[in-house]
Each structure stands twice: as structure tokens, then as C-alpha cells.
Amino acid sequence: MNDSIETLKEGRKGRQRKAQRTGCAVEVTLSVIGGVWKPVILFHLLQGKLRFNELCKRTSSATPRMMTLQLRELESDGIISRTVYAEVPPRVEYELTETGRSLEPILLTMRDWGSRYQSQ
Amino acid sequence: MNDSIETLKEGRKGRQRKAQRTGCAVEVTLSVIGGVWKPVILFHLLQGKLRFNELCKRTSSATPRMMTLQLRELESDGIISRTVYAEVPPRVEYELTETGRSLEPILLTMRDWGSRYQSQ
DNA sequence: CTGGATCCTTCTTGATACTG
DNA sequence: CAGTATCAAGAAGGATCCAG
Numbered sequence: 001m002n003d004s005i006e007t008l009k010e011g012r013k014g015r016q017r018k019a020q021r022t023g024c025a026v027e028v029t030l031s032v033i034g035g036v037w038k039p040v041i042l043f044h045l046l047q048g049k050l051r052f053n054e055l056c057k058r059t060s061s062a063t064p065r066m067m068t069l070q071l072r073e074l075e076s077d078g079i080i081s082r083t084v085y086a087e088v089p090p091r092v093e094y095e096l097t098e099t100g101r102s103l104e105p106i107l108l109t110m111r112d113w114g115s116r117y118q119s120q
Numbered sequence: 121m122n123d124s125i126e127t128l129k130e131g132r133k134g135r136q137r138k139a140q141r142t143g144c145a146v147e148v149t150l151s152v153i154g155g156v157w158k159p160v161i162l163f164h165l166l167q168g169k170l171r172f173n174e175l176c177k178r179t180s181s182a183t184p185r186m187m188t189l190q191l192r193e194l195e196s197d198g199i200i201s202r203t204v205y206a207e208v209p210p211r212v213e214y215e216l217t218e219t220g221r222s223l224e225p226i227l228l229t230m231r232d233w234g235s236r237y238q239s240q
Numbered sequence: 241c242t243g244g245a246t247c248c249t250t251c252t253t254g255a256t257a258c259t260g
Numbered sequence: 261c262a263g264t265a266t267c268a269a270g271a272a273g274g275a276t277c278c279a280g
Contacts, residue, residue, distance in 0.1 A: 025234030026163045036154050043146045089241040109226045114145030172262050209261045
């Protein structure tokens with residue numbers, strides 16, 4: 001009927017695909033923030049820019065490897081920006097872009113729903 | 121720092137865990153609707169009850185196996201209800217529960233964001 | 241500190257065939 | 261129709277070591 005899930009799955013790593021001849025825009029959103037890590041990362045970035053290690057700690061102690069992979073994808077989707085400071089020791093800060101901040105309603109709604117669900 | 125992602129991951133199949141001593145309720149939500157299939161399934165169910173095969177077709181031609189797995193998890197989380205009609209041929213209908221319908225804001229916001237993102 | 245590169249194990253998913 | 265069972269392939273994730 002459509003190939004949007006294929007697009008979606010490839011989107012989780014094989015980026016750059018457009019297709020989406022589906023009518024279900026939900027799948028588009030999932031292709032960008034889908035997965036278990038990204039929404040959490042983005043949620044923490046709502047508070048402001050954060051450094052790499054800080055993000056690792058806040059995201060349930062994600063391993064550097066996973067964090068790097070997720071951040072790269074988010075960056076290539078234009079959701080976050082990456083700023084490298086030429087210092088010693090190195091410092092890299094991640095920040096939401098304009099597009100990234102537009103996800104705020106989704107993330108906040110998810111947080112609120114989670115709170116309510118948790119307390120039954 | 122916390123084990124919420126562990127909880128979250130187990131939540132994707134090993135259900136029944138509470139823990140969540142994190143402050144990030146987003147992870148709670150993700151433990152329920154996380155993954156690539158569930159939000160799409162739920163989105164389609166917003167329109168009303170649907171039969172098994174109908175759901176398969178609408179969710180990017182998901183295989184029966186995947187659909188069964190996802191539906192079972194959603195059911196055990198109290199998000200959807202499953203009604204079996206004693207007929208020939210068999211008919212099973214899935215429907216959002218009260219809790220499930222409370223996800224509507226999230227799903228609609230995701231759809232809207234996807235539309236906007238798609239058109240840049 | 242911020243990752244890149246590998247290796248290796250586990251989980252997830254698809255394909256296929258079969259049943260009530 | 262609405263699943264279930266099984267097998268095999270592939271992807272995802274953890275651990276570890278190394279580098280600018």
C-alpha cells in the first residue's frame with residue numbers, strides 16, 4: 001500500500017530518503033525522532049545546550065557510542081546543532097535548532113502523559 | 121545514574137516493571153508507545169475500531185507476526201482493547217481504551233509536526 | 241574530554257508455512 | 261480471517277581500546 005515504514009526504518013540510519021507517499025505524517029515524525037534514545041535526548045536539550053558527557057549521564061547512562069550515533073542522526077536531520085570549542089580539554093556543546101525547538105510541544109506532551117500514566 | 125532505560129527496554133517485551141526512579145517522564149511514555157510501529161497503529165485507531173487485517177494493511181503492510189506482537193503489548197499496557205466475535209469467518213476488532221484515547225494529543229501533534237517538517 | 245574503530249552478543253524482524 | 265510456530269538474517273547495542 002505504501003513504503004513509508006521502509007523509509008522510516010532506513011531513516012534510522014540510512015538517512016536521505018524522501019518517498020513518503022503515505023498520508024500518515026506520524027511516520028515522518030517517527031523517522032526523525034523515532035527510537036528510544038532520541039526523544040529523551042531532545043527532552044533534556046529543551047533546557048538548554050549541553051555537553052557530550054552531560055548528555056550521556058542524563059540519558060540513562062547511555063554509552064558514548066550510542067550517544068554519538070544518535071546525535072549525528074539528529075544533527076543531519078537538522079534537529080540539533082553541534083558546536084566545537086577549540087580548547088583543551090575539548091568541549092562540544094549540543095543545542096536544539098529552530099526546528100528542534102518546534103518539537104517542544106510533542107516532548108512536553110509526552111512527559112505530561114507519562115506522569116499521568118505512571119500514577120495510573 | 122538511573123535505570124530507566126533498562127526499564128524502558130525491558131518494557132518493550134518483558135513488561136511489568138515499575139522502578140522509574142527517574143525524573144524524566146518521557147521515558148515512561150516511551151516505554152508504552154516507544155518503537156516504530158505502535159504510534160502508527162494507535163494513530164489509525166484514533167479513527168475508530170479496526171480489524172486485524174485492516175491494521176496490517178494500514179501500517180505499511182506490517183506482517184501479521186509483528187502486528188500481533190505490537191497489539192499484545194499495547195493491550196497489556198491497557199492502551200487498546202481486543203474484542204473477539206464468535207463468527208465464521210472470525211472477526212477481531214481493536215479499539216482504543218480510555219487511556220489509549222488520552223494519547224490523542226501526542227499522536228495528533230506528531231502528525232502535525234510531521235506534515236510541517238515534510239514541507240520543510 | 242570527545243569521540244572513532246572493532247569485535248561480539250543479543251534482539252528484532254521478515255519470510256514462510258500451518259492451524260482453528 | 262486471525263493468528264501461531266519456526267527459522268534465518270540483519271540490525272542494534274555493549275565493551276573495549278585508541279586518538280586528537
